[in-house]
Amino acid sequence: MTRQYTITLLPGDGIGPEILAVAVKVLHVIGKQFDIKFDFQEALIGGSAIDATGNPLPEETLTCCRNSDAVLLAAIGGYKWDNLPRHQRPETGLLAIRAGLNLFANLRPATILPQLIDASSLKREVIRGVDIMVVRELTGGIYFGQPKGIFETEMGEKRGINTMAYMESEVDRIAKVAFEIAQKRSGKLCSVDKANVLDVSQLWRDRVNHIACQYPEVELSHLYVDNAVMQLVCAPKQFDTILTGNLFGDILSDAAAMLTGSIGMLPSASLGSEKPGLFEPVHGSAPDIAKQDKANPLAQVLSAAMMLRYGLDEPKAASKIEQSVLEVLAQGYRTGDIMSSQMRSVGCQEMGDVLLKVVES
Secondary structure (H helix, E strand, O other), X not given: OOEEEEEEEEEEOOOHHHHHHHHHHHHHHHHHHOOEEEEEEEOOOOHHHHHHHOOXXXXXXXXXXXXXXXXXXXXOOOHHHOOOOHHHOHHHHHHHHHHHOOOOEEEEEEEOOHHHHHHOOOOHHHHOOOEEEEEEEOOOHHHOOOOOEEEEOOOXXXXXXXXXXXXXXXXXXXXXXXXXXXXXXXXXXXXXXXXXXXXXXXXHHHHHHHHHOOOOOOEEEEXXXXXXXXXXXXXXXXXXXXXXXXXXXXXXXXXXXXXXXXHHHOEEXXXXXXXXXXXXXXXXXXXXXXXXXXXXXXXXXXXXXXXHHHHOOOHHHHHHHHHHHHHHHHXXXXXXXXXXXXXXXOOHHHHHHXXXXXXXX
């Protein structure tokens, strides 16, 4: 029986429309192969939404997303909007859609692909076999805590404040996501905090230990965030699934991403208690190469695979896409960001064409 899904597409800014177009073509082919019908609807977010409506996340876009089975986002932002007030910047739209869809769990894989092992700045023996999933809490912590802002003291001096805060329930729900993911992987979970200094981190650690009682088959460990960053660089193979809060997860997931040598290859997923989830590449909008056919579409395509796997429960279709990406890389095709000697340099469109041929084969 044909499964039918409504997907909201958010091309955004910069290279976003180019890379999203490739992913949509791949999904059309995959849909025919696996008896899946996609109904795509496009909406505005980020700088393009600001230009059209003055709002980085129009209410129409949020409504469209809420009525979807999944949301596929490309990239937002660019130099054009950097000097706008904070509440009007493209990035505000990203924070708002996460909150508006209650997307509290961000999944960021960092996997060393054998075909790209030499793209990393670390030695082969250090990174060979690395396969890490960072589970980051996304709607709490210091980015959302109150009070926050820049205030003037009685002495006339400005004071900036941000508040790191978590409720027990917020920690519990993200911990459950991480334990369940660890169950499906190697059964190892490392929770990262700063419990030796921060009270909020002590609460975090206490709740993670409490939730761990529900998952006796998962091996739980704890690291302070400064040590975790150091360990990611010197001995990354010790990690499988990493659980952490919003700020620490922002830092750790980028550090883990660079183990792979190219942030342009990495997808991500943001999930809530119910559909829809939001799926997007880790990289930015790269306005300096927009509309020049230089972008790497593979992270966007792999984000579509994560959408199939985690958002729509279509693991076979997801695996077909992932294996096709590996095959294209094995054939030696490279965009500029992952180019190395004796490889064939291609642009965004040609990379998409080659990938489609592999998917169709």
